[in-house]
Every structure is written in C-alpha cells, then in structure tokens.
Amino acid sequence: MERTLAIIKPEVVERGDVGKIITRIEEENFKIAAMKMLRLTKAQAEGFYHVHRGKFFFDELTTYMSSGPVVVMVLEGENAIRRWRQIMGATDPAKAEEGSIRKEFGTDIQRNAVHGSDSQESAAFEIGYFFAGMEFHA
Ligand code: ATP
Ligand code: MG
DSSP, X not given: OEEEEEEEOHHHHHHTOHHHHHHHHHHTTOEEEEEEEEOOOHHHHHHHXXXXXXXXXXXXXXXXXXXXXXXXXXXXXTTHHHHHHHHHOOSSGGGSOTTOHHHHHOOSSXXXXXXXXXXXXXXXXXXXXXXXXXXXXX
C-alpha cells in the first residue's frame, strides 16, 4: 500500500466540480485516508511548492493556489503515486490523455484541476505538510 497527496485546485472548487473529482477517485478504487478543505496563504503555497522556487511561473502559481479554497486528500492504494499521476494526465490539459482528469476538468497549464505527488519523497513531504497523524482514518 502506498499513499499520495492529491489536491483539488481552486478553479474546480469555485466551479463546483469537487464531487465529480471525488467520484472519479472512488471509482478508481483509491481509499481516501484523510481529507479537508482549506485556503492556503501565499506563504503556505510557497512552502508547498518550494521545489519550484525560482521558476518563471512560481509567483503566478502560488498566487493562484492561494486564490481560493482547495480540497487536500491522502489517497491510498497499490502504486497510488504513479496511478494517481496517470489518472490526472499531463501537466498541460491541452496535452493530457483522453479520459484523464486534466483533459476533462483542466483549463490551462496553471489551472490544471488537480495535483499529485511525483515521488515517494515528495509524497512524504506533502502529506506531512497538510496532515497530522490523528487526521487519518483507518
Ligand atoms: P502538480 O505538481 O501540480 O501535480 P505537475 O507535477 O504535473 O503538477 P509541475 O512541473 O510540478 O507539474 O508544476 C507544478 C504546477 O505548476 C503545475 O501543476 C501548474 O499548475 C504549474 N505550472 C507548471 N508549469 C507551468 C508553466 N509552464 N506555466 C504556468 N504554470 C505552470
Ligand atoms: Mg509536480
């Protein structure tokens, strides 16, 4: 069993498509081990995306991620990290695979609907960034 950190990004929450994404997650047989809704401050978004500090899109990305509430979740399952990335699709919705979440729900390369950890190391950091032990449900 593996855990990954998923985020439903602000434009999806604003549009009212959270339920559709959660339905998809359940249909794909992930277990939702933890979940909450929150609005990041700009500094919290910068901390979360620290690996991108210095890139040209860093300021715009962290402003966007703190522009409204997001839903953060810990998804559990076999190969959860790789499998969730596959279901999300490519970073740019225009290049995302048919049937992927970003293809269906993404707007552009920044407003691309969802986030997923990209390695075991980033999953450990990202899960710890948002959740304490008592927030997990067996
Ligand atoms: P995420 O980390 O959100 O799951 P990802 O791993 O597919 O996405 P990253 O390279 O980690 O992509 O980029 C993090 C986020 O930064 C992207 O999801 C997107 O919102 C934004 N981003 C990435 N590349 C660009 C770009 N060229 N222009 C604008 N925003 C970008
Ligand atoms: Mg990434």
